[in-house]
Amino acid sequence: MTLNVGVIGVGMIGQDHIRRLTHVLSGARVAAVTDVDLDRARTVADDLPDAGLHASGAELIADPGVDAVVVTSWGPTHEEYVLAAVAADKQVFCEKPLATTEEACSRIVDAEVAAGRRLVMVGFMRRYDAQYNAVKSTIVGGGIGLPLMMHASHRNPSVPDFFTSDMIINDSTVHDIDTARWLFDDEIAAVTVLKPRVSSKARPGFNDPLLVLLEMSSGVLVDVEASVNSGFAYDIRGEIVCEDGTVELSESAGAIVKKAGHFSGRVPADWRERFSRAFDTEFQAWIGAATAGTSTGPSAWDGYAATVVCDAGLAALRSGAREPVTLRDKPDLYKSDPSRETRW
Amino acid sequence: MTLNVGVIGVGMIGQDHIRRLTHVLSGARVAAVTDVDLDRARTVADDLPDAGLHASGAELIADPGVDAVVVTSWGPTHEEYVLAAVAADKQVFCEKPLATTEEACSRIVDAEVAAGRRLVMVGFMRRYDAQYNAVKSTIVGGGIGLPLMMHASHRNPSVPDFFTSDMIINDSTVHDIDTARWLFDDEIAAVTVLKPRVSSKARPGFNDPLLVLLEMSSGVLVDVEASVNSGFAYDIRGEIVCEDGTVELSESAGAIVKKAGHFSGRVPADWRERFSRAFDTEFQAWIGAATAGTSTGPSAWDGYAATVVCDAGLAALRSGAREPVTLRDKPDLYKSDPSRETRW
Amino acid sequence: MTLNVGVIGVGMIGQDHIRRLTHVLSGARVAAVTDVDLDRARTVADDLPDAGLHASGAELIADPGVDAVVVTSWGPTHEEYVLAAVAADKQVFCEKPLATTEEACSRIVDAEVAAGRRLVMVGFMRRYDAQYNAVKSTIVGGGIGLPLMMHASHRNPSVPDFFTSDMIINDSTVHDIDTARWLFDDEIAAVTVLKPRVSSKARPGFNDPLLVLLEMSSGVLVDVEASVNSGFAYDIRGEIVCEDGTVELSESAGAIVKKAGHFSGRVPADWRERFSRAFDTEFQAWIGAATAGTSTGPSAWDGYAATVVCDAGLAALRSGAREPVTLRDKPDLYKSDPSRETRW
C-alpha cells in the first residue's frame, strides 16, 4: 500500500521532502501540492508523476486522494493547516514550529485531544539522528548515572541578511530545546540568555553568539552556545555530564587527511550534510506510522512546549534575566508518549 | 514507475535485500522469489504483497512480470543465473562472487560483451560507503599527490565453524581486492600471502591472521591484514600513503563515553552495523540504473578480475611465494567504466 | 652556579617540589627546609644531602645560605613568608593562593612595588602546560579571529571529606580563573555561579557540580563546569570560540586500545598525571629566572586578582546573583608583564 501525501508549501524544505518521498523512501508518493505561489507549485507538480495541483491548503486537505499532509509552508500559516488536517482526520507532518504562538499551539493540542488520537508529528529531526540516539542510549542505559548538566554548541557558518537575533532562539536554539526535553524526558522550567562579546561578523544590533541556559525541572542545567556566524562550518556539539561519567557526540568526519604538518577531518558544511540521514529516517518513520493510521515521534505537545520555551527565551533575551516557563497541564494523550522512546 | 524485481536465493542476504526493496528504498518492489529450498521461498513470498513464487531461477528470469533480477543464491549457481538474465536481456544484480571460477566469469563477460551493453552489477558495496568515498575523493582530488602504498585491516570478530583459510581470501579479502582496484583505478599484478603467528582462537590447521600483499600495475603496494578471529569487533581500517600526505578511514563511533578512567567509542559489531547504509545506497543506485535500462557500479569485469586475483591469492597461500596475476584483454565495453567514478 | 633553595612547608606538594629540585631539574639544590611540624621537616632534611633545618620560616628566609624561597605551607601563612622574602630581597615561589584575603594580597603587591622589581612568582602551573600553550599560541596567532567565548570543564574524580563547596571555587576554579586571565590577557569583570542538579555522590549540603560564569572586561564569556565528584577521572577540558573558528585541548591518551567492541584511551587519574610535566617546566623557569636575579610567570598581581575573583565567586555562590569584580589600579610594575607572554 502506498501513502498518498499532499504537500502544502514547496519552498526549499518542501521540495527537499518531495524529493525524499519520490526518490528515496519506500511506501509513499506525492499525490498533490499547493503553495502561496501557485506558479511555483505548478512547476513542482509538473515534474512529478500524477501529482495534483490545488489552489489552497484547505482544498488540498479536503482532496479524497490525499491520505496524509505535509506542512512546509511559512510558520504563521501552520496553525490553519494543521487544524484543518486534524478536522479532516488526516495524519499531518508539520515542520517546526508547530505554530508561532503559545495560544495557537494550545488550540492544536486541544483539537488533537478532542480527536482522541495522535494525528500530528512535528519535524524535530535530531530525535532520528544516529549520534544523538547513541548519546540517549548511553544515558538511558544507566551506566554513567543520572544526568546533571549538558554542554551544547549550535554553530551555523553564516546566515542570510533577513536573519535576526530572535531567530537564533526560534530557528536555531529551538532544536536544542527539543533535544534537551527529549534526552532527559523532562520539561524546561526556566531560561536565561547571556550575551558574550559580539562577533565582528554579526550585523549591527545583532547579538551573536548567545549563551542560552535551560533549567530542566529535575535541576539538570543545559548551556547552549548558539552562534550563527561561526564562520567555519555547521558544527553541532553536545556533552552530557552524568554522575559517573560523560557522553558526547563524536566528530563525524569520514576520512582523516594528513598533509602540511597536520591531520584534519571535515566538519559538515551545513545542516543538510549533517542531518540528511536523520531527515530520511524521520520521514520513513512518519510514512510507516501514517500508513498504519497513527502518529509517532515529536507530538503536538512537543511543538507546544518548544514554542512556550522559545517565548521565554525571547523574553530572557530582552530582559537579561531568568525567565520561568509555565506549561498548561499535560493531557493524558501525551503521557507515556511513544515519541520519548529511543528510535535508533 | 516501479521496478519489478525477482530474487533468486532467500537466505540471510537475500532476505535482507528483500527487506531493503520492500521497506527502505524507493522505486522497486519484489515481484517474484525462488530458492533451492522452495518451502523457505514460499514463506518469504507469503509475507510479501503480490510476490509470485517460482520453482526455479530459470522460470523466475523468464517471468514477464520480472523486470530485473537479484542473485543471492549459493556462489556456484551464480554463473547460470547471471547468464540466463543476460540472455533474457534483463538487468541483474549479483552478490559476490560473480562466479567461482575464472572461466565462468569470463563466460559472463563474453555474454555481456555480445549483448553490447552493461547488464550486470556485482555487489561490492564498499564503493558506496561514505567513508571510502571520502578517501577516494581525497586521492582523486590530487592534493596529496600520487598514491604509493596502502595499509588495510579487515577484522572479523569471529567466524562460524565452516569457515576455512581459503575463505579469508575468497570472502573477506575479496572486498579489499575490489577496494584497491577501485581506489587506484588499476589492476593487481601480483599477490603474496604471509603467515604471521597463528591466533590461539583459530581452529587447528587454520592460518589466521594473514598478511596479503597486493602489487598494483602502477607499483602501488597494498598490505592487507586479514583476521577473522579478531575477537573484539568488525574493524575495517585503511590508510593510503601518497607523495605529499596520507588519507585514512576515521573511526565511526557516534558517541564518546567517558567512564572509569577512559574515554571510549564503539567499533561496529558486524558488517551490517558498518555497511548497512552502503548497501542501501548501492541498491538504490542499481534500482535507478535498472529502471533506466542500464547498469552501474562494479561490472562483470570487476567480478572477473576479483575472481582471478582471489585464485592467485589461494595459490600464494599454498606456495608461500609471490604469484603473478594475468588478466585477459579488457573488452571495450568496460573501458571508461562509469563504475570507476566516485559515487559520493 | 647552583641556586640554593629554602622550602617552607614539606607536606605533599612541598615534598614533590623537593623531589623536583633534587632529582629532576637542573641548576638548583635544596639548602634548607622548615615546617610547622618540625619532626616532619627533620625527616625530610635527613634524606637530603647538606640541607639545613630551621625552626621557623623567618629563620630560613634569613639564612644567608638560602638564595631563594619556596612557600608550600598552609595558605593562611603565605602572606607572612612572602612578605619576609620580599623584605629580605630574595626571590620567592609561592604556591597558590598568594594569600587568602584581598587585603593580604594587596600588601604583597605594595611590598613588591616598593622593592621596585619582580620578586614573587605564584604557582599557576597551567601556564606552563604544553596543551594550554598550544591553545594560547593559536589564539595569539590570530588565524581564528578574536575570542568570544570559552567553555571549560574542571573535573576531579573525587575529593577528601574535608573538601567544601567553597573549595570548588578557591582550590579548583581558581586555576580556570587564572587560565582565563592569561589566555585572554584580560581581567575578569563579574562572576555568577549556577547550581545544577546535585550529584548523589556529593556529601549533604554540598553543591557539586557548579557552573561558574566569568565575564571578561572585553565581553568574552567563560563558562566553567566545576565537578569534584566526577567519578571517572581528572578531566580538564577547554574550548575557545573565536570569530572564525575554535581551538580546544585535545585528549591526551598515549595509546588507544581496541577491545571488547570499543576503542578506548586513558583519561588522567589525577593532577599529577595530567600536569606533572607542567610543574617541571614551571619550576625550571623559576630556577632560571631566580638564578638571574629576577622573576617570571604568574606575578603577585596575578595572585591578587585571582583572590579577588575567588572572593566574588564565593559571594556569587551564596547570593545566586551576578557579582561584579573590582580591582585596584594596576601598578606599572605589572604592565607589559612578561608573565603574560606565551611560554611554550
Place this chain on the structure above:
Amino acid sequence: MTLNVGVIGVGMIGQDHIRRLTHVLSGARVAAVTDVDLDRARTVADDLPDAGLHASGAELIADPGVDAVVVTSWGPTHEEYVLAAVAADKQVFCEKPLATTEEACSRIVDAEVAAGRRLVMVGFMRRYDAQYNAVKSTIVGGGIGLPLMMHASHRNPSVPDFFTSDMIINDSTVHDIDTARWLFDDEIAAVTVLKPRVSSKARPGFNDPLLVLLEMSSGVLVDVEASVNSGFAYDIRGEIVCEDGTVELSESAGAIVKKAGHFSGRVPADWRERFSRAFDTEFQAWIGAATAGTSTGPSAWDGYAATVVCDAGLAALRSGAREPVTLRDKPDLYKSDPSRETRW
C-alpha cells in the same frame, strides 16, 4: 653527588646532549669535550663552566676527572671509544649504532662480558617514550592476548642530499628494529624489503618508500613503512594486533583547531618535537644508573642485534628476497636484561 661526563663528538646531537646535561637534567655536568674538529670542540667548551678540552677521545676517556662518557661522534669511530671506555671501566652512553659492523659490535659485547658487568648503554630513545611505554604496558598487561602482528610507519618529512637508500635501513628503520625487539622481548629471525612505487620526490636511483617485513622468532610479523620523503611531517605510527584486541600509538597534538570547514591537529615537524621528552627521560635514566656505577636500558647486546638485523635488511634490499638473521649465542650477562623491563 654530580656525575662528571665527558662528551666525544660535539655535532648536532652531541651539542643537544650537552644542553640536556647542563640545563635540563639533574645530577650531571659536562666535565670535558673533544671532537675530530678541535676548533668546534673548543667553542663548545668555552661556553661551558669548567669543561676541559681534550685533543682525542682516548685522552678524554683517560682523564681522571671524567666519570662517564657520552659517544656522539661519527658511527665508524664508535667501536674505538666504547672499547676504550670499557677498558677504563667507565660507564659509556653510545648513540646508535653501537658500531657499524657485526664484528665490531661483537668485540664490544666480548669486552663487556669480560668486564663482567654492564658498562654500555645504546641510544634507542623510543624505549623511554611515554606513548611506546603505554603500548608496551598494554601488551605486557595481557588484557588483549598474545601479539600476532605489528603495523608501523616511520615517516620523515624529507632528508638531506647525502641520504641514501641504505640509510633508510640503518638510520630510520633501525629504531623500528629495536622497538620490535623491545616490545615483544624477542629476536628478529628474518627480514624482507619490498619496494613500492617510488615517490617522485625521491632522488634518482633512490627507493623510497620501502616496506620492511620483520619476522620475530615467535612468528609475530612486523611490517614497517619507511618513508623519508613523506613531505608532510615526522609521523611515527604503530599498531600491535593481539589475539583479543589491538593497541596503537595515539596522535599527539596538544590542541585541535576548527577552521575553514575542518578540524585539525598538529603532527610533529621533526624527531626533536616528537622525542625530545624521551631523550630527557633516557638521559636521566643513564645519569642515575651511571652514578650508581651500573648501566640500564638498551645494552651492547641490543646494539649488536640491531646491527646484525640492519645488515640483513641491506642484503634484503639488494636481493629482493627474504634474508634470515643469525645471531651469536647470547651471553649470560644479557639474560633477564633489565633493559627489557617497561620503564614508564
